[in-house]
Amino acid sequence: MSPTTCRFWTVSATISCLAVVLGAPAIALGQAVDDAPKLHELTGASSFQRGCFPPCECPLMEPLPLVGTFVLSPVGFDGLFRIYSVRDVSWDVLGQNAPLHISGSGTYRVGGEFALMHQLELDLKVGDRSVQHFDSGLVIGGAEFPAIHAVISVSGMTCYDTVITVDAKPAATQPPPLPRHAHFVLHPGESSVALTLFTGSGRSKLTGSVRLFLGDPEVPVIALAGQVGLSVDGADLIAPDFEPDLVGVPEPLRMIQDPRVRSIGSWNTLTGAISFEMHLLAPEGNLPVPMPVQVAGVLRGGVLEVSGDNGNVADGTISMKIKAFEVRLPPPPIDLWFSTEVGFHAGRISPASTSAVAISPGDLLSRRGHIVRTNHELTARLGFMPVVPDLGLDAAALGPKGDVWFSFEEEHGPLWSETLARYLRHGDLLSEHGFVVRTNEGLLAAFRRMPPVSDAGLDAVTRTPDKGILFSTETGFFSESLGRHVGHGDLLSDRGGWS
Numbered sequence: 001m002s003p004t005t006c007r008f009w010t011v012s013a014t015i016s017c018l019a020v021v022l023g024a025p026a027i028a029l030g031q032a033v034d035d036a037p038k039l040h041e042l043t044g045a046s047s048f049q050r051g052c053f054p055p056c057e058c059p060l061m062e063p064l065p066l067v068g069t070f071v072l073s074p075v076g077f078d079g080l081f082r083i084y085s086v087r088d089v090s091w092d093v094l095g096q097n098a099p100l101h102i103s104g105s106g107t108y109r110v111g112g113e114f115a116l117m118h119q120l121e122l123d124l125k126v127g128d129r130s131v132q133h134f135d136s137g138l139v140i141g142g143a144e145f146p147a148i149h150a151v152i153s154v155s156g157m158t159c160y161d162t163v164i165t166v167d168a169k170p171a172a173t174q175p176p177p178l179p180r181h182a183h184f185v186l187h188p189g190e191s192s193v194a195l196t197l198f199t200g201s202g203r204s205k206l207t208g209s210v211r212l213f214l215g216d217p218e219v220p221v222i223a224l225a226g227q228v229g230l231s232v233d234g235a236d237l238i239a240p241d242f243e244p245d246l247v248g249v250p251e252p253l254r255m256i257q258d259p260r261v262r263s264i265g266s267w268n269t270l271t272g273a274i275s276f277e278m279h280l281l282a283p284e285g286n287l288p289v290p291m292p293v294q295v296a297g298v299l300r301g302g303v304l305e306v307s308g309d310n311g312n313v314a315d316g317t318i319s320m321k322i323k324a325f326e327v328r329l330p331p332p333p334i335d336l337w338f339s340t341e342v343g344f345h346a347g348r349i350s351p352a353s354t355s356a357v358a359i360s361p362g363d364l365l366s367r368r369g370h371i372v373r374t375n376h377e378l379t380a381r382l383g384f385m386p387v388v389p390d391l392g393l394d395a396a397a398l399g400p401k402g403d404v405w406f407s408f409e410e411e412h413g414p415l416w417s418e419t420l421a422r423y424l425r426h427g428d429l430l431s432e433h434g435f436v437v438r439t440n441e442g443l444l445a446a447f448r449r450m451p452p453v454s455d456a457g458l459d460a461v462t463r464t465p466d467k468g469i470l471f472s473t474e475t476g477f478f479s480e481s482l483g484r485h486v487g488h489g490d491l492l493s494d495r496g497g498w499s
Helices: 011-032 375-382 440-449
Strands: 038-042 048-054 064-077 082-091 100-111 117-126 132-135 150-153 160-172 180-186 190-198 200-205 207-214 225-238 252-259 264-268 273-278 295-299 303-309 315-325 345-346 358-359 364-365 370-375 396-397 402-407 415-417 420-422 427-432 436-437 460-463 469-472 477-479 484-486
Touching: 064 100, 064 160, 064 303, 082 117, 117 150, 132 150, 132 160, 207 315, 225 273, 225 364, 273 303, 295 315, 370 375, 436 440, 440 477
Parallel strands: 396 460
Antiparallel strands: 038 064, 038 160, 048 064, 048 160, 064 082, 082 100, 100 117, 117 132, 150 160, 180 207, 180 315, 190 200, 190 315, 207 225, 225 252, 225 264, 264 273, 273 295, 295 303, 303 315, 345 358, 364 370, 396 402, 402 427, 415 420, 427 436, 460 469, 477 484
8 A cells, every 4th residue: 555545545544644653663663672771973064053044034054064962861751752861062153163062951742643754853052142943943853763753942943043953873883993092182272271280270172182002901900891991092182371461481392202201091982981181291491390181081982071280389380271172193103112232422312402412322212303312311219230221222122011022232230129139131021110020031031942051132022912021032052841942033922832
């Protein structure tokens, strides 16, 4: 039976026909309902428009993109309509000079006796305006539920009005692919920074970007469902204008993540809760406040909202509020760490220095132009007595908690450690935190060297995702377990084989 056939019947027959043709979706809807709350996200078809609609004649701005999320939760069934609460509305209007944030809550209902109908009603705060009631009216639609497409307005799209096209679907139930390097661009109207110094206090808008390595396997986290580690790939933040001006603080004030310090945190892919630290510095000098800044908030649907400060300090505080959107970028270039055979003086180094900086053969350097660790920083906690000169650097790797593992040059060992009460040799893998990661004998134990005498040294070392260690030695040896000679250029595993 088709709708075309129905048109030529009597009124009563037509009503019966509509009950058959249009009533079916309502029954199907009742059978397919999922009673769990759902996070919905707006699609690219959503928009925001304000101005004059017919019959009035005045300017009407072009529709602007709208992004964000809301939560849809089942409330009940009134015999005709399934009713849902709409809460945690968090939308942002993009593409205009003055940023606009929308928040609020309301109700959505879908069902009907004959035709399938739906209605979206929301009480929304648009920017700094007072809360207004938006309504789509009860109109035919809802067949795509749980996807929702509704046009809501304050005055029914008559004369001067605000009209919002809501096109939303349930957010993906699976977390986004991890691990991944994510780049976030700040929303300047919703981001700010405040400094409180001895000379006064000031606040500025905040622009720029933050880069996070979400799901960093090197960062340990507590055992909670959805909890993953993260590290800060970088931050480049700009405070253009403090009000009032602060003595000694340049404008604009640029702040970047200190490349010498590893900043970490955690993110829950299920709840969206996120927290991390940032060690910031000014590329052209030091910030007048101590670090780090500890921030916490939510990362959901590609929108990062965090706030925090540097704690209760007496000599200067900094507080931040950040709202940023994830954007897709090419993968960042890989950083390379290295050391040199001879020392030199660096005329250009980050952070900026007013004079040439002496670089020793034992310093760990980055190709990006900064010192990752000086040799003194690497060895300071090992308790060498008497205090030793630069020990050189043979091998280096990043440990699981962000500490640097390393070995020193052969000509400087063995050395007595007062804190560990033992001799340390050039083939031992050491931590900058003052302990032995693995002795040379421990690294080579699975190879059953014959004869098991001298220290074979270390030439290169790295960690594997399954917590193994790959390395090469400075001298070759005969392996009884392998039944062959192992050369000093072979890449070995601490589990007793080649890689």
